[in-house]
Each structure stands twice: as structure tokens, then as C-alpha cells.
Amino acid sequence: MTGPRDLDAEALYSELLARVRPLVRPDSALVGIWSGGAWLAERLQRDLGLTGEHGVISSTLHRDDYAQRGLAATADPTRLPFEVQGRHILLVDDVLYTGRTIRAVINELYDFGRPASVTLVVLVDRGGRELPICAACSAARVELPAGQRLSLARDAEGRFSFEIR
Amino acid sequence: MLERRNPQLNRHDELVHLLSIEGLPRGVLQHILDTAGTFLSVNEREVKKVPLLRGKSVFNLFFENSTRTRTTFEIAAKRLSADVINLDIARSSTSKGESLLDTIANLSAMHADMFVVRHSESGAPYLIAQHCAPHVHVVNAGDGRHAHPTQGLLDMYTIRHYKRDFTNLVVAVVGDIVHSRVARSDIHALTTLGVPEIRAVGPKTLVPGDLAEMGVRVCHDMAEGIRDADVIIMLRLQNERMSGAMLPSASEFFKTYGLTAEKLARAKPDAIVMHPGPINRGVEIDSSVADGHQSVILPQVTFGIAVRMAVMSIIAGNAP
Numbered sequence: 042m043t044g045p046r047d048l049d050a051e052a053l054y055s056e057l058l059a060r061v062r063p064l065v066r067p068d069s070a071l072v073g074i075w076s077g078g079a080w081l082a083e084r085l086q087r088d089l090g091l092t093g094e095h096g097v098i099s100s101t102l103h104r105d106d107y108a109q110r111g112l113a114a115t116a117d118p119t120r121l122p123f124e125v126q127g128r129h130i131l132l133v134d135d136v137l138y139t140g141r142t143i144r145a146v147i148n149e150l151y152d153f154g155r156p157a158s159v160t161l162v163v164l165v166d167r168g169g170r171e172l173p174i175c176a177a178c179s180a181a182r183v184e185l186p187a188g189q190r191l192s193l194a195r196d197a198e199g200r201f202s203f204e205i206r
Numbered sequence: 207m208l209e210r211r212n213p214q215l216n217r218h219d220e221l222v223h224l225l226s227i228e229g230l231p232r233g234v235l236q237h238i239l240d241t242a243g244t245f246l247s248v249n250e251r252e253v254k255k256v257p258l259l260r261g262k263s264v265f266n267l268f269f270e271n272s273t274r275t276r277t278t279f280e281i282a283a284k285r286l287s288a289d290v291i292n293l294d295i296a297r298s299s300t301s302k303g304e305s306l307l308d309t310i311a312n313l314s315a316m317h318a319d320m321f322v323v324r325h326s327e328s329g330a331p332y333l334i335a336q337h338c339a340p341h342v343h344v345v346n347a348g349d350g351r352h353a354h355p356t357q358g359l360l361d362m363y364t365i366r367h368y369k370r371d372f373t374n375l376v377v378a379v380v381g382d383i384v385h386s387r388v389a390r391s392d393i394h395a396l397t398t399l400g401v402p403e404i405r406a407v408g409p410k411t412l413v414p415g416d417l418a419e420m421g422v423r424v425c426h427d428m429a430e431g432i433r434d435a436d437v438i439i440m441l442r443l444q445n446e447r448m449s450g451a452m453l454p455s456a457s458e459f460f461k462t463y464g465l466t467a468e469k470l471a472r473a474k475p476d477a478i479v480m481h482p483g484p485i486n487r488g489v490e491i492d493s494s495v496a497d498g499h500q501s502v503i504l505p506q507v508t509f510g511i512a513v514r515m516a517v518m519s520i521i522a523g524n525a526p
Contacts, residue, residue, distance in 0.1 A: 101244065102256040111220065111523030112258070114237050118244040152253040 048183065050193060050201035053164055054081070056180035058088050061131065061162050064177060065089055068157075069129045072096040074146055075116050077135030077193030081164060084199070085133065096121040098132075100145035119149055126154035135193035137163040140174035165203075167191060213335060220524040223335045223344040224517050226353040227394040235362065235398055241516035242363050242509070248285065249511060258519045259288035262319040266292045267309075268347070269325040274483060275347050275357075278507070279322045282514035288320070310334050318342060320522060328352035340526040345517060351387055356517055357482050358391030360510040362399060364502055365437055367509065368478050372399040378425075378432045378473075380407040380463060381441035381490050384414045388482045389441055393420055407431030408463055411452040428463050435473040440465055440481045443490045456489045466492040470500065478502045 071091065073082025079097040086095040099116040130150065134142070147159060166179040169187065185191055190206045214223045214230065221234055248256055264283040268276050276292065283290045295309065304312075310321070320343045323331045328350030335344040348354040362372075369375055377396055383389045383406050396404050397420065406417050407425045417424050425431035432438055443459060453459050465479065479491075479501045487493045496503060 099244075102248070102258060107258055107523050111525075112241060112520050114240070116244075118247050120247075148257075152248075152251050152256070154252055 048165070048181065048203050050164070050203050053180040054084070054201055057081070057162065057164055057178070058085060060178040060180065061085060062089065064131060064160060064162065065091070066129050068127075069131050070096060070123050070125075071131050071133060072098050072121065072150070074132065074134040074142060075099045077164075078133045079117075080193065080195045080201070081135060082133040094122045096123065098146045098149055100142045100149065103145035103148040105141055105145065119153075121150075121153055124154065125150060125156050127157050130156045130159045132159055132161045134161070134163045135165065136191050137161070137166045137174075137176050137179065138169050140170045140172035143174050144172055164193065165191065213332065216524055216526055218524075221517075221521050222524050222526055223331075223346075224355050224521060225331050225335060225344065225346045227355045227358045227391050227398065228353070230398065232398050232400070235359070235395060238359055238513065238516050238520060239363050239366060241520060242359075242512040245285075245515040245519075246509065246512040248515070249508070255285050255287055257287045259283065259286040259319075259522055262288045262522060263317060264288045264290050264320045264322060264518070265313055265318045266290065266347075267295055267313075267321055267323045267325075268293070269295045269323070269330070270348070272324055272348065274507070275324065278510045279345075279347060279356075279514055282511050282518060283320075283322075285511070286515055286519055288518075291318075306330065306333065307337050310338055314339055314342065320345065320518065322347050324348045326350055343518075343521045345514075345521070348387055351385055351390070353391050354387040354482075355391050356510070356514050357388050358395045359517065360506060360513040361388075361392050361439065361480060361482070362395045363509045363513050364480060364506050365478075367505070368502060369436060372396070372401050375401050375436045376403045376405070376434055376474075377401050377437040377439065378405040378407050378435040379439045379441065380428070380431065380465065382412045382443050383408055383417070383441065384412050385444060386441050389439075392439060393417075393422055397421055405431050405435070409453065409459075428469060429472055432465075432469060432473045432477075435477055438465065438470070438473060438477055438479050440479065440485075440491050442482065442484065443486055445486075456486075460489055460492075464488070464490055464492060465495050467494050467498065470495055470498075476500075480506055483507070 071082045071086050073079035082095040098119045101113050101116045161176045163176045163179045166182045167185050192204050194202050194204045212229050214225050216222045266276055280290050322345045324347040330349050331344050331346040346355055379389050405423045405425050406413050481503045485496055
């Protein structure tokens, strides 16, 4: 278990890359959750030498807090430039917390077809699950107070860091 | 002095009803257009439905007939998973003498969550919004000569789709502007989104003089009105105008203000031609233009569904 201040996003990315490699099958497709997960998927696609384009998925249309928070103004729409039907989907996110975003994007994914399997890989697992969801691999586990937000940031050169608010 | 708030916005300046484009900040319009972009792709998915309005009841209250608008609202609400109830009010309770507010009170007792209202009286949707329960949302689907905000928004979505940027455009609105709620909504939206030149084109009897106060250039000459335009919005000429001595005849109108290929050649080569429908071929628009490569009349209908999904899902998500 690490504290949030010790997190080196670039080192963790290398760790994640090594752990994801054995999970990739010839018919796998990478889908990153907007926005941090999408940046990770874009880089993994390149570093794993996968052909084609990675997908980007948004939780906006299936969120369970719509009645409390309304419709988010910022998310990019889902863009899956391949057939979902019958594919082995590797779902990528930066931080796994309550699991509610994962529930929402799995629903979103199914609006495009029935995948053969969905495997979740995350950069950081911060615990605190509110749904029966777990990742196949994560590069680190951290503990944070419930009120704190941890998310991935990307600079102009494409280098990763963490934002803690 | 009492603070007068825009009745469409809550205290966080979020949209809770859509009654008119007039007075809405640019950010709210942009949020609707951005959200519509998301919904446009939903309409192309294997499953053309998202659960945002699941368990909500949307009542389509059309006190005035309109098959197309009512249908696109119905499709939009159903793709958001709402239950849709269509009431042909023109033929039911009001004809038995029930007042508008009594009709609303009765429908509210049936647990309505949203009213989509079309009415021949300007301001009817405002009245409903003021008198319904706080959790109920109202969308104006056209009131009298006043406003047709979702048509205005879908027109803006169409323009943004083809032209990308509003701030360098010349937009000509042509035809019966004085009776057109579409024209009014379009002009407010174009102004808010920063279009530098808006022209109102038509005969003196159909283009009101007070438009100049809205920052619009009035042109009674068609050739001048559409010269170098990027966007031409043709309006439907309502047949009843002919009888009111406002126009000599439909063929006379077509000769002067009808959009033909020859007249269209005066606009920019990549100008787009829009029309809110239904079109009168040979009255305000020639068939060769309506079906031509510069016409975006059918894409407007497709975008209309996405824009109405955006409006309904934004207002339903905002607390009073």
C-alpha cells in the first residue's frame, strides 16, 4: 500500500504495460474510459504494438447519479472504431474507486453489441468499492480519504502525472 | 425591487424549462449543441436507447397540429427511455370547455414529469411552467408567433455541423418573417452565438421594421439579401397569408422571393440551404434547390431528434 504523494504515474504506467501484456489476445480490443483511461489506452495501443485504433468510452449516458447531478457538460462521446460483437474487450481506466463508472460503461458497451469478454485493467486501485467489481490487474493500490479526488493528468509532451484534489 | 429571473433557469443558472432562446446565455446554447452531438451517435448504435429518462412520463400536448414536430419529440423521448403520452388536445378536453390550467392540473395528477407544449397562443408554455409542480419541466414546441426554440437550436446545430464557426458567417432568413416563430428563435440564437451578419429578406408586408433593433439587416430585395450568404434559411409561406391581402399570389411570391438555382448562385458557392418544413415546392423554394446538393433540409430533421434528446435530458437532470 502506497500513499498518494509517492505516486509516480510514469513508473506505474510501465508497470501496467508489463501486467497488461499477458492479457492481450489476438482478437482483443482496447477501450479507454474518458478521459484518463482513454489516454492510457492510446499509449498502451502503441506500446503493445496493436494495429488499428483504440476505443474511447464515456459513462455519461448510463450514470446512476444523473438524477442528482444532471448531465455532465464535458465528456467526449463514446467512439468505438471496431465491432464490439464477439470481441475480447480490455477496459482501461486510470483510477478504480466505487466501481459505479465501470458499471455505467459496461452498459454503454453493450449498446454496441455483445462482447466475448470484458477485462478491467487500471493504473491505480484506491479501494472503496460499492459494487461487486474488481480489476484483473492494477499497477498500484493506494488509500485516500473519501472526499479526495485522484485522477490522471497528461502534459503537452504526453507525460502522465496525478492530480489530487 | 424584486429581482426578475429568467423563468427557464434555476438559481444555479441551469436550464429547467426550454421556453425561448431569448435571454439564454451562450454557454447554455453551446452545452445543448455539444450534448446533441453525443446523442447523434446514439441514433446510429445497435441499441438506439439510453436510460436517462427511464421511469419518467413525457406528455406531448399539441393544442395545434404538427405531425413532424410531435413525432420527433416522441422519438427523442422514447430514445431516452421515457414513457410518452400523446394528447391530441385540439380534439379533446379544451373543445369541451376545460381551461388550459385545469388540463395541466389533471395531467399533473397523472404524475407527468415533462410537458412538451405546442399552442397557438404566444406565452402558453410560460403559463404552464409557472403553474406546474416544481419538479415538472416544460418544453415549448412552438407558441403562436413567439418562439420555436428546439427548431432554432436544431438550425444552429445544422449550421455548426456544416460551417463549424458562427463568428464569420452571413446568414439570410428569407420569407414570411412577421408570422414566423422559427425566424424569431433563429435570430435570437444566431445573435447569441456571435453571427456578425443576419439578414431578414422578404416583402414589406412580411418583414417587420422593428427587426433592425434586434441587430438584423432588413432587405426587401432578394438578390441583395442572399448575396455572398453562407447560410440561407427559407421559411414556409403559410397559405392563409394569401387571403389576408398581404401578398398578391403564390406565383408572384415565387417569382420575387422563391429560391431558385439562379438566385442561389448569388450566395457563396458552398452556401447551405435550410428549411424548417414542410416545404411548399414552387412557392418559397424550387424543387431543384430543395433536392439539390446544397440543401440540408433532411439532415435538419435527423439533427432535430438529437437536439430534442439533448434538451430533454439536460432539463430533466436539473433540479428546480
